Amino acid sequence: MAAIAGVSMKTVSRVINGEPGVAPAKVKSVEQAVRQLDYRPNLTASSLRRLDGRTAAVAALLEDLANPFSAELHRALEDVAHDHDVLLFAGSLDESPEREKQLIRAFTSRRADALILAPASSDQGYLTYEVPEGTPVVFVDRAPVGYEADAVVADNVGGARQAVTHLISHGHRRIAFLGDRPAIPTARDRLEGYQQALRAHGVPFDPDLVVHGLEDAGRAEAALPGLLALPAPPTALFAAQNEITVGAFRHLQAADLQHHVAIVGFDDFPLADLLRPGVTVVAQDPTAIGRAAAELLFARLAGDSAPSRTVVIPTRLVVRGSGEIPPSAGPR
Amino acid sequence: MAAIAGVSMKTVSRVINGEPGVAPAKVKSVEQAVRQLDYRPNLTASSLRRLDGRTAAVAALLEDLANPFSAELHRALEDVAHDHDVLLFAGSLDESPEREKQLIRAFTSRRADALILAPASSDQGYLTYEVPEGTPVVFVDRAPVGYEADAVVADNVGGARQAVTHLISHGHRRIAFLGDRPAIPTARDRLEGYQQALRAHGVPFDPDLVVHGLEDAGRAEAALPGLLALPAPPTALFAAQNEITVGAFRHLQAADLQHHVAIVGFDDFPLADLLRPGVTVVAQDPTAIGRAAAELLFARLAGDSAPSRTVVIPTRLVVRGSGEIPPSAGPR
DNA sequence: CTGAAAGCGCTTACAG
DNA sequence: CTGAAAGCGCTTACAG
Structure with missing residues (x-):
């Protein structure tokens, strides 16, 4: 390359990197050699x-790239990274702590400049020795445990409280909680918000109305018949995650109860407005979470060394019909 | 590192790479130094x-990572790559040929071992000089133009023919075609399938029933009133892409016509089964497309030098209700 | 079984 | 304005 252009390697380097102070003639001959050889700097x-x-x-470790929440978050990260001329590695964790550790290692071995992590593990203390100093880590969706880092999370407690308060304000007092595995911090936070709302309105907490471990839509769907067959069945459901909401709605519609049992979901999903009734949700904003995380990350890469920050992105109640069904409409 | 372990750099390299023929004692001391220093090979x-x-x-250049089709495809690529201990770079093209070229360059500069491309450009001849020799490129969703490479595509012509034949078999003769920009090869193929089905059944082709350029759900929704106000309106719609299907359905439901105008969509989407009526679609299989593409790619990386292959993944008609509405139910 | 020397394609730190 | 030498962290190709 340098030989073809008739200059030194160093001059090639200067031209490629747009450094000033190279004779125009030499710039020209380097540029011509680049074209002639289809030269791409390594x-x-x-x-x-x-x-x-x-x-x-930079590398993003998310829950599942095929899930709309992760996919939108990923897309938001990509957009900000693009503005900084930075590329994105991505990987899905599928709630597997082993996969998390494996990917962290793969990305640090490739010297990613920074990491974005929606952790599957219950403790991220291992990052202390696993991530090289100077490599910022920003948590998304879930706050770090055992490790000090920036984080961007949705207001899980507040959002759940808002959802359940909405149902209470429509007259419900028997409200079921449908949640993912309680090991997941966001699942615990949403249960906490559910309980806070009950307490604040003097509604008794009934453990029979709490169902945990609904890891996908299928399990949520399967859990409903038992719940609705209780001696005193719920008149409303709070589905603490979008897959759970879809599974629960699928059962309600199959049993033709969708206009009789109220439901509010946590996290929005495409087409929720087209269902009948439209599904009322507390929407997270994955795009806002992704943007905020990426901006935090690039600030760190630019040298920001302030103490770790946690950004809480507010949720938004989206009223569409399913959450406004009164208890009197319930099955008897 | 070598100093701490008391061995040469070369021996460290051997231990790290699991090469045989290193004295057990030296293996031990290297392993200990690795732990002591949190050493990660670069x-x-x-x-x-x-x-x-x-x-x-390897790098994947897809349409839009936030769209379910791209997201599922991406996830399938990730899974196969993971089996080969290979990581994935990803980027969205958003139908921008400039972005495509920019990303190709970014990925080749980082020496990605291979590229997976759902092209936004109309001609990929530029890859001849842009992609280094020995770097396999596999096309997904859209076949290459002006460049010789492996490809995995859905059966667009056949799938569209199947969709429209289904509507004809339910008695429709005025079937509208709702398509994306005709510059997109898959959009053209689907129009071709539409026309083939009409011809095969002696249904006259009416250009008034063909609407192009529906780039998103909003435009599809906006296009419907005009179409339905024609002197002889369509009794059925073939929506040639999932966003278009959703947009069209949204209008039908808003106008309370969803039980009167038949619709079949190309490409499935989440919750299509939960709408009322359920939306009949010709489903692509993004996971199968992704897996096939990744397998082709890893075969190339393993040395397969057979001539380029094009794999066509069949589509599948999923009957759910909206495609089985008879023409007599139409608005008058 | 082990290691010293050279080199991958660049940038750094100089010297002129 | 330009380039020769050294070196980033590894692997290669040897030699012993």
Whole structure:
């Protein structure tokens, strides 16, 4: 390359990197050689020697890239990264702590400049020795445990409280909680919000109305018949996650109860407005979460060394019909 | 590192790479030094010197990572890549040829081992000089133009023919075609399938029933009133893409026509079964497309040098109700 | 079984 | 304005 252009390697480097102070004639001959050889600078080599060691790539470890929440979050990260000329590695964790550790190692071995993590593990203390110093980590969706880092999370407690308060304000007093595995911090937070709302309105807490471990739509659907067959069945459901909401709605509609049992879901999902009744939800904003996380991350990469921050993105109640069904409409 | 372990750099390299023929005592001392220093081998450095130059990373350029089709495809790619201990870079093209070229360059500069491309450009001849020799490219969703490479696509012509034949078999003769921009090859193929089905059944082609350029759900929704106000309105709709299907359905439901105008969509979407009526679609299989593409790609990386192949993934008619509405139910 | 030397494609730190 | 030498963290190709 340098030989073809008739200049030194160093001059090639200067032209490629747009450094000033190269004779126009030499710039020209380098540019011509680039075209002639289809020359593409090797970024992995340049990052190796570069003082800051930056690779201009960051890694995102999310729950499941095929799930709309993760996919939208991923897309928001990509957009901000693109503005900074940075590329994105991505991986799905599927609630597996082993996979999390494996991917963290894979990404640090490739010297990603920073990590974005929606952790599957219950404790991230291992990051202390697993992540090289100077590599910022930003948590999304779930706050860190045993590790000090920036985080961007939805207001899980507040959102759940808002959902359940909405149902109470429509006259419900027997409200079921349908949740994911309680090991998941966001699932616990949403249960906490549910309980806070009950307490605040003097509605007794009935453990029979709490169903945990609904890891997917199928399990949520399967859990409903038992719940609705209780001696004193719920007149309303709070579904603490979007897959659960869909599974529960699927059962209600199959049993033709969708206009008789109220339901409010946590986390919005596509087409919720087209169902009949439309499904009332407390919407998270995955795009806002992703943008905020990426901005925090690039601030760190730019040298921001303030103490860790946790950004809480508010949720929003979206009223569509299913959450406004009165208890009198319930099955008897 | 080598100093701490009391061995040469080369022996460290052997232990890290699990090469045989190292004295057990030396293996031990290297392993201890690894722990002591939290040592992580630098994969970018090793790929630089390695003969094959492999980085164990491949790049996927898809339409829009937030769209369910791309997201599922992405996830399938990730799963196969994971089986090969390879990581995935990903980027969204948003139908922008410029973005495509930009990302191709970014990924080749980082020496991705292979590329997976759902092209936004109308001609990919530029890949000839843009992609280094020995870097396999596999096309997904859309076949290459002006470039020779493997491809995995859905059966767009056949699927569209199947959808429209289904409507004809239910008695429809005025069937509208709702399509994306005709510059998109899959959009053209689906129009072709539509026309083939009409011809095969002696149904006259009426250009008034063909609407192009519906780039998103909003435009599809907005296009319907005009179409339904024609002197001889369609009794059925073929929506040639999932966003278009959703937009069209949204209008039908708003106008309370969802039980009167038949609709079949190309490409399935979540919750299509929960709408009323359920939406009949010709389903693509993004997971199958992704898996097939990844397998083709890893075969190439393993040395397969057979001529380029194009794999066509069949579509599947999913009957749910909206496609079985008879023409007599139509608005008058 | 082990290691010293060279080199992957770049940038750094100089010297001129 | 330009380039020769050294070095980033590894692997290769040897030699012993």
